[in-house]
Amino acid sequence: MSRSQRFFHAAALQVDGHWLPNARVAVDNQGRVISVHANQPPHVGDIRCGWLIPAMANAHCHVFQRAMAGQAEFRLGEHDDFWSWRERMYALANGITPDELYDLACWAYADMLAHGYVHVCEFHYLHRSGPHNRDTTAMAEAVLAAAQATGIGLTLLPALYRRSGFCDDSLSPAQQRFGLSVREYLAMLDYLQGRLRGNQRLGVCFHSLRAVSLGDMQAVLSTVPEDWPVHVHIAEQVAEVRQCQQALGQRPVEWLLQHLPVDHRWSLIHATHMNTMETRALAASGAVAVLCPSTEANLGDGVFPFPEYQAAGGRYAVGSDSNVTLNPACECQWLEYGQRLQHQRRVVAGETTDIRPAKAIHAGDALWLTAMRGGWQASCGHAPAEGLVGQVAHWLELDDDKLLLKYASEAQRLDAFMFAAPDAIKRVWQAGRCVAEAGRPVAVETWRRHGLSAFSSLKKRQLI
Numbered sequence: 001m002s003r004s005q006r007f008f009h010a011a012a013l014q015v016d017g018h019w020l021p022n023a024r025v026a027v028d029n030q031g032r033v034i035s036v037h038a039n040q041p042p043h044v045g046d047i048r049c050g051w052l053i054p055a056m057a058n059a060h061c062h063v064f065q066r067a068m069a070g071q072a073e074f075r076l077g078e079h080d081d082f083w084s085w086r087e088r089m090y091a092l093a094n095g096i097t098p099d100e101l102y103d104l105a106c107w108a109y110a111d112m113l114a115h116g117y118v119h120v121c122e123f124h125y126l127h128r129s130g131p132h133n134r135d136t137t138a139m140a141e142a143v144l145a146a147a148q149a150t151g152i153g154l155t156l157l158p159a160l161y162r163r164s165g166f167c168d169d170s171l172s173p174a175q176q177r178f179g180l181s182v183r184e185y186l187a188m189l190d191y192l193q194g195r196l197r198g199n200q201r202l203g204v205c206f207h208s209l210r211a212v213s214l215g216d217m218q219a220v221l222s223t224v225p226e227d228w229p230v231h232v233h234i235a236e237q238v239a240e241v242r243q244c245q246q247a248l249g250q251r252p253v254e255w256l257l258q259h260l261p262v263d264h265r266w267s268l269i270h271a272t273h274m275n276t277m278e279t280r281a282l283a284a285s286g287a288v289a290v291l292c293p294s295t296e297a298n299l300g301d302g303v304f305p306f307p308e309y310q311a312a313g314g315r316y317a318v319g320s321d322s323n324v325t326l327n328p329a330c331e332c333q334w335l336e337y338g339q340r341l342q343h344q345r346r347v348v349a350g351e352t353t354d355i356r357p358a359k360a361i362h363a364g365d366a367l368w369l370t371a372m373r374g375g376w377q378a379s380c381g382h383a384p385a386e387g388l389v390g391q392v393a394h395w396l397e398l399d400d401d402k403l404l405l406k407y408a409s410e411a412q413r414l415d416a417f418m419f420a421a422p423d424a425i426k427r428v429w430q431a432g433r434c435v436a437e438a439g440r441p442v443a444v445e446t447w448r449r450h451g452l453s454a455f456s457s458l459k460k461r462q463l464i
Contacts, residue, residue, distance in 0.1 A: 009042035014053040027393045031431025055394035056328040057119040057375035059290040060319025066108040082299045090174040095463040098142040105146030107451030110441040115327040118430040119153030125178045155379045157205035166247030203229035229381035236270040253278040267378040272302045283314030288374045293334035295321035303342045317374030329422035332367040364414030399426040
């Protein structure tokens, strides 16, 4: 065996919707697959694995909000919604320091790895820190450092955030930390590009249509590299849709698609409240709808028009968003169950217009594999290639000792994992390197100490 490559032997390997039995895979020293052959016996020195499925990219995350998980589940008045939750979130956002953010992100990113996210798209708007909020990069550098320390892949998406509403060109006092001019924003991107390490990249990010003008977006898009991914929050709340209609004369997704060149580079976060025309147009654009079902349920956002979007061939991904949940299998489960409740039927994912499909439609396969491809597209701006050769060896090894998996048929493995045993992950492989075992990240005590440091500090200062 060459020193520049290693061999894995999997009892079964999921590739493009098919299981390859007894798959022997050669991986180079960069973690890329050189070759794959099915029905092969293991050789001496092979890394022996069970069932391998492709790992997931977390397509939307605000890592600092992990500190709020379980801390905002109470009501102080007659009515509680996204907007009242936002005020609590602002208190944390305005108080957290770069050191606290680093410690918190180390702990949260390590936990993401353990649950199957090997890459994260960090939607970052905590820009200003230090005396008089003059430092515009320390918070982003804390995120970069935490990703580098834990080993998780990172697409850092610094968000342009210029105003508090469609008709208000100023920021509220609670939003001052988020604000950058276009000049400051572009300078920050230029600086951060020189700070990237390993499996890290940059992308463009507009917080929302209410926070950024058309001119601002056009100025940024005309300056940055044309192959960078572009992310934006959109149509998350009914109130936001109404405000957009009043200010711009159109619904948010409708307006965006008409005024900007939305294509495969774009990821529209939530896009919850679309009409039929918007749903079909977004699907036709090639962009990714990034769905965050656990957060959308937690905040009472609403339910995405999933059947229509699927029928139109739309691409989607999942993200942890506010990080109440860090498990991609649970996000997929939430997505499917929300649709079942909304439409009062079963197995909505992968629905076909053919009333007599050639084979059974399995929600597990449809959700995991589609969300996986959408997540990687969201992270880099283009869809991953078909096949395995040339791809990075990012895998989850399912625990086939779990009875609910052990006795599932081949066709039902992903169903059983996602709906019955979402914690049944034996090992997580990132670029051919084991980063988690038995639901615990490598060096778990190190990351736990970082988490304890962050929570202790935030609690002491009454920020959580």
